Amino acid sequence: MTGGGEIPEAPPVLDGERVYRIHWVLGTDRLRAVCHCGAERDFEDPVELWEWLLGHPTGHHADPRDSAPPPDDRARILAHT
């Protein structure tokens, strides 16, 4: 279900083990939901998006290529917080 398209260059900030990420795909009206399990899916409705994310693991088939980066690569919460 995941289409192509770039996502904003905002690096991950939260470093918990169960973080949901939602990117607004650049140049489109689509939102890309990324579950903590690595599953991804594009949506045009944020309500449907949250229902899918919170339905984990139903319908979440992680593609290894789409997995979240390893913890070491994740930025920590901004230094000035």
Place this chain on the structure above:
Amino acid sequence: MSAIPRNQWYVAAYSAEIEHALFARTICDAPILFWRTEAGEVVAHSDRCVHRRFPLSQAPSRLVDGAVVCGYHGFTYGADGKCVAVPGQTRVPRTARLTSYPVAELDSLVWIWIGDPGLADESRIPRATYLDAEGYTTVRGLEPLAARFSLLVDNLLDLSHETYLHGGYIGTPEVASTPITTEVDDDAGIVYVSRHMADAECPPFYAKSTGLQGRIARWQDIEYTPPCLYKLHSRIAPVGSVPNPDGTDPDAFHVEVVYAITPETEHSTHDFWMVARDFALDDEEVSAFLAENNRTVVLQDVVALDVLEQVVAREPAGYQELSINIDTGGLAARRMLARMVGEAPQNAPAAR
């Protein structure tokens, strides 16, 4: 059913508001009396005498030798809330004590725990150390909002409204048109919304305070820890400038905009606002400018949300809102708040 989460910490006041004098404020529908003891500790108790409910903040009630004396019949309470004297008799009923509230003073804020005192854990209080730290200057205010606190949460989680409601102050066309990234950590209780504008118009709020002219890089990173503390990490820099790999960011101006969103009642809110900056620290003109302009922006929100409260309060049950991409973070916040009160709001995913 109440929409106000219990067993949570809320900002009750700025530290500077509470001196060695009686101070009353309603928090989460509870009338609460505060004072600072001569030892410097802030205490909080029910603002009702156990005898005939007279407000202890109401004159001629007064503080005498560190104890509060009810202005109606003279019931007298110590800093721990225990009644130490009643009129006309020597025996003080054992049950005569005020309901006490756990309090913690951090980062120039007085936090109060609303809920079971046995569950109060100060380590759960979200921090904003720059409000009371070397290297920052902070201006602040407090506006009464005649609207439920969730309307202010909605407002602050979606900054695209700046373009329309705050045009000419903090809104520019790019805010509403730049895609956002939203992150949600349920375990930590954080909603994080990033909007990084690489090449944007500089709004007057920042042009006049930083001196930057022309186009800017403008980053807005929202960090909301429901229910109370909202932090907007605002970074303003010349176009092309990014922070160094070690985290230093010498070319940028950092403005930390903080809101404490504290329910007064189910339909009114204490709108605490603060603006901390890491530049022009001693420049009183910049302080005055930021304070005046941020208050103007806050009051623009207050006017809009006061109207919205009347709309929401009068509408029939079951009104269906429409949500679009800009609402992703707001929906996440609503979901967390719904879980805190044990229910699911309209038009937002059910709590799990």
